[in-house]
Amino acid sequence: MIGKDDGERRWSIGEVARASGMTVRALRHYDEIGLLSASERIASGHRRYTESDVRRLYRVRALRTLGLSLEEIASVLADSADDLAAMREVLTAQLHGLESHAVRIQQLTHRLHGLLGQIDSASMPDPDQFMMTLEMISVFETTFTPEQREQLARRRAELGPEAVEAAKTEWAGLVEELLRHVRDDTPVDDPRVRALAGRWDALGNRFHSEGEDGERTKAAARRTWEENSEQIGQRLPWPVDQMRDLVVYLERVRQAG
Structure with a gap:
């Protein structure tokens, strides 16, 4: 928290990231897509979040845990006042x-x-x-309902063990390729990155049903990661922070597409 000449608090992007459990990269992504922008900047150009910004962030996070996509959240916030x-x-x-x-x-x-x-x-x-x-x-x-868990299990059974193992291998390769682009800060509109993101989404879609049921299990999967990334990340061979940055990077690629 820094100066408050008008009686209102201000927060730096690092302070907001620590308090919200988000990464600075994710907050910058929210700024890029117009979902949450810091209302003020100091002479050095650094962001300063106001009390109104913090309330908006709370609404964004709450709506995200309810399963809304970033696009849906933007629409909700556009239609409602603070x-x-x-x-x-x-x-x-x-x-x-x-x-x-x-x-x-x-x-x-x-x-x-x-x-x-x-x-x-x-x-x-x-x-x-x-x-x-x-x-x-x-x-x-888990944030999945019993019905959703049954749907996912049925879909895995339909794919068969060989296809599931092949998908795991393909996914691991995609993670390695995408992490290199995250580290290199490759522009999100780069054709190579967009192709990888398309493969990522197509691979994930294999494990979900079509239609509304599939969209709901995808939303539940996103919530599961957001709410339990630390625990899930401990079971993966890549550092948790890198995986969080990868998920944010993929969202930026989708937005740019």
């Missing part, structure tokens, strides 16, 4: 999502208490009880 009613609507939707999450936690907690109660009475729970609990844990740990 006022109490608009903020109330966003917070209400976010609260409903958290309440649903809390219900799942409560159900899982109740189930685990039951298993512990049986063990304390020297009785081993039967396999079906463990299976039911595992299913509940799975729902708790």
Whole structure:
């Protein structure tokens, strides 16, 4: 936080990035596409975010967790004012999502208490009880609904194990190629980069159904990455920060296309 001659706070891009859990690159991307621009710049040219900018960022992040694309968010924000009613609507939707999450936690907690109660009475729970609990844990740990998980599993079965393994190999190769372009800061309208992004999206589309169901599972996959990138990244052979930058870079390529 820096000077506030008019009584209003200002934040640097680094401070906003740290507070929001975003990268500076992602914030600059938001600026490039007109989704969130710092209202002020100091003499050196550095961005300074105002209180209004921070409120807008909160709305962007909240709408993103609800599954909206950046294009959809831009449309929503263009049609609504930065006022109490608009903020109330966003917070209400976010609260409903958290309440649903809390219900799942409560159900899982109740189930685990039951298993512990049986063990304390020297009785081993039967396999079906463990299976039911595992299913509940799975729902708790992912943003996919059970129906969406079933759709994804069915699609993988349709593709077959050989095609899935081939897709994994192709994806790893795409990651390596794209990371080189991220490091080199290749312009997002470069034909080579656009071709790689097209291959990336086509590869991902193989694992999703067509139509609205597929769009919903894609949105859930994006939310899963955004909300759990640290944990997911730990299971990948590339540094988490590099993968985050790659995802932002791909979004910039799509916007430029």
